[in-house]
Amino acid sequence: MVRGKKRAGGPDRREFLTGASATLAFGTLGGLTGRTILAADSAPQTPVAGRIEHNASVCAGCGVCSLMCSLYHEKETAFKLSRSEIVRDPFEAAYSFNVCRQCLSPSCYLACPLKDSALCIDKVTGIKYVNASECDGCGKCTQACPLNPARVKLNPDQTAAIKCDLCRKRENGPICVEYCAQHALTVAAENGRT
Numbered sequence: 001m002v003r004g005k006k007r008a009g010g011p012d013r014r015e016f017l018t019g020a021s022a023t024l025a026f027g028t029l030g031g032l033t034g035r036t037i038l039a040a041d042s043a044p045q046t047p048v049a050g051r052i053e054h055n056a057s058v059c060a061g062c063g064v065c066s067l068m069c070s071l072y073h074e075k076e077t078a079f080k081l082s083r084s085e086i087v088r089d090p091f092e093a094a095y096s097f098n099v100c101r102q103c104l105s106p107s108c109y110l111a112c113p114l115k116d117s118a119l120c121i122d123k124v125t126g127i128k129y130v131n132a133s134e135c136d137g138c139g140k141c142t143q144a145c146p147l148n149p150a151r152v153k154l155n156p157d158q159t160a161a162i163k164c165d166l167c168r169k170r171e172n173g174p175i176c177v178e179y180c181a182q183h184a185l186t187v188a189a190e191n192g193r194t
Helices: 013-029 063-076 109-112 142-143 174-178
Strands: 051-054 085-089 094-098 119-121 128-130 184-189
Touching: 051 094, 063 085, 063 174, 109 119, 109 142, 174 184
Parallel strands: none
Antiparallel strands: 051 184, 085 094, 119 128
16 A cells, blocks of 8 residues: 555545454454355356455455445445455354356346346456446346355345446456455456356
């Protein structure tokens, strides 16, 4: 992080510290449960720019990734508004990270009755993203997601779906990757994708 400068489109130092403080305050509330990730469906394939990978062996489970995500996208720090989710196992001190896998064969996109206006695929990068102003919140994308739990969810404060879009308009890439103090998150290349 560059001191004294505010990056365009991202939080400044004060916003980051606010998010980090909230993480420290609420990070011990864990106890969330997770389920096994399933393979993607077999729909027609689309171009892909990458996806976020999680290294559980170095993750501290702090939740800064989720809070920074909600801060960047929704301008407030709230786990419920994050496009990602840290799942904590308090008995094993183990953490997993649920986020859209940017599937080659996106079931969510195929299920959307408003595809290419509400649920879109960037024609250059292949990033699958939700255009909230066009989404009617029908939930068909959530139901179609082959991952468990679904990586597309409905924003509880709006009638629209939310999902990771790799911070596609952010100059420095995914905010969760940039602000992960443990370097547990990286953006993986498209090779070897499911």
